[in-house]
Amino acid sequence: MSGSLVAKVSRTAARYGMDLSRPLALVSGGPDSVALLRALVELEAEPVVLHVEHGLRGAESEADAEFVRELCGRLGVRFELRRLRFESKANLQAVARRERYLLAEEIADSHGCAAIATGHTADDVAETVLLNLARGAGLRGMGGIPPVRGRVVRPLIECSRAEVLAYLGELGQTYRTDSSNLEAEYARNRVRLEVLPVLEELHPGAGANLARAAALAREDLEALEELAAGLVRERGEEVVLEVRRLEEVPPxxxxxxxxxxxxxxxxxxxxxxxxxxxxxxxxxxxxxxxxxxxxxxxxxxxxxxxxxxxxRREEGRDAVELRPGEFFYAGWRVKVSEADFDSEDARRSEVAYLDAGLGPYRVRLAREGDQIRPLGLGGRKRVFRAMMDRRVPRDRRGRTPVVVDGTGRVAWIFGGELGEEFRVTPRTRRALRLEVEDLHGGG
Structure with a gap:
């Protein structure tokens, strides 16, 4: 059994591309994580062990830490102990899990570990699938726990808990039992202690079957995700789905x-x-x-x-003073220079020539109530109305920059109207040329 479990771990690592040469192993002292550590050592890896002590079970937690310390000493493995404390008991398991993984990332970086290895087994996958289905999850939830997520790897994911216990028994390796795993107040514990045993009675091998079904669901999900990726494109700061293409594919x-x-x-x-x-x-x-x-x-x-x-952009984006050069603002590239007026160039929607003597000018986002005197039209017009007339989408209007003078008057709407009073005339001594590029693609 010992050889077969280690061989299975080796095959799992190869199948999913897990780098187990120098992993950070999260070892609580329970059977799964202890089996993980022993298997890594048998595979001649050089693991660093992290034990996180949450102090939730008093002396029992301290004994767990000491057990893992002594085990690492016997195996010649580097041991790192960290203590985490939480003031609030609300959603404690989720909070502890998140903080544990954040801590693991830091420790892995400090030791140059490419992977963070956990002791999740096929039984954990089965429990997760049942819980997710009960919540009404879709294909992703049916996939359970992935073998690899980022740098987190799960070498025991294809091993059952029975195989883990048999492996430890052959080695004569003791382990710690977390008394909180027997408390029925946690949903996962009830699934483990009450639901899965009943399913095993009805269908022997139910846990393994659920884990296998989860693996198939993950494969189906990967195929769908690859197809979905072809429908999604990034455009500047936006992520875009074309409605026409969406309507051509299945729901x-x-x-x-x-x-x-x-x-x-x-x-x-x-x-x-x-x-x-x-x-x-x-x-x-x-x-x-x-x-x-x-x-x-x-x-x-x-x-x-x-x-x-x-x-969503936070309100109050700072205004930027216009000076010769190039800068980026709210998803636009802006080029500013002093130049002689060119009437042909000025006809381009992305170019504006301003009388530099009426500055200094600033760039900020358009606001409700802003007005402009559009060149050649006479009278005043609300900036948002001018954008609407040009079919600028409603959600883009408040995210479109404008150029204003020192008093806040609008001199130019990016890609649109120029203010009558700021145009270049024969009396203009210096002209400021602006050229902008909408990195959203003009959508």
Whole structure:
């Protein structure tokens, strides 16, 4: 059994490209993490062990730390102990897990470890799948725990807990038992202690079957994600989905494309309910429809042509003084120079010539209430109205820069109208030439 478990770990590492030459191993002292450490040593790896002591079980927690320290000493493995304390007990398991992984990243960096190895087994995958299904998860939730996520690797992911215990028994290796794993107040504990045993009675090998089904679901998910990637493109600070292309693919692929677009900006999953709302919004053909999403992301459907996601900008973006040179502002590239007036050049929408003597000028985002006297039209016009007339999407208007003088009067709307009073005339001594490029692609 010993040889077969270590061989299985080696095959898993090769299959998923895990670098186990010098991993940081998270070892709690329980059977899974102890088996992980022993298997790494048998594979002639050079692990560094991190034990995180949360102080939640008093003397028992201290004994766990001492057990792992002594084990590392016998195996000749470097041992790192860190203590974490939490003031609030709310959502304690999730908070502890997040802090533990953040700490592991720091320790791995300090020791030059390419991977962070955990002791998750096939049984953990089965438990996760059942919990996720009970919550109404889709294909991603059915995939359970991935073998590799970033630099976190799980070499025991294809081994059952029974195989782990048998392996430790053959070695005569003791381990610690976390008493909190027997407390029924935690959902995972109830699945482990009550649900899975019943499933095993009804269908022997149920846990392994669930883990295998999860692996198949992950493969299907990877295929869908690859197809979805072809529907998503980045345009400056925006992530864009063309409605026409979305309508050409099956509904499942549409959902994956929307989720992928959101993860490009936030890195987090988007709830199915919100995905459905956005796809319903895509049916709108008139104007611009905007929705605020979790994580500071905004979604806009523009004229039924594209679904665009971008990060919400904080109010009060600082104004920038216009000086000769090049700079970036709110997703635009801006080039400023002193130049002789060129009437042909001035006809380009991305170019403006201003009377430099009426400056200094600044660039800021357009605001509700801003007005401009458009060149050659006579009278005044609201800046947002001018943009609307040019079919600038509603969600882009407040994110479009304008040039203003020292008193706040609008001299030019990027890509649009020039203020009558700021034009270059025969009396102008110096002309300021501005050329801008919309890095959003003009969408």
């Amino acid at each position: 499942a692929l549409r959902r994956h494309a929307v989720r992928r677009a959101y993860r490009t900006l936030s890195g987090d999953p988007l709830p199915a309910r919100i995905v459905a709302e956005l796809l319903e919004l895509v049916r709108e053909r008139e104007g611009t429809r905007v929705r605020d999403l979790p994580g500071g992301v905004v979604a806009a459907v523009r004229y039924g042509e594209e679904l665009v996601l971008y990060r």
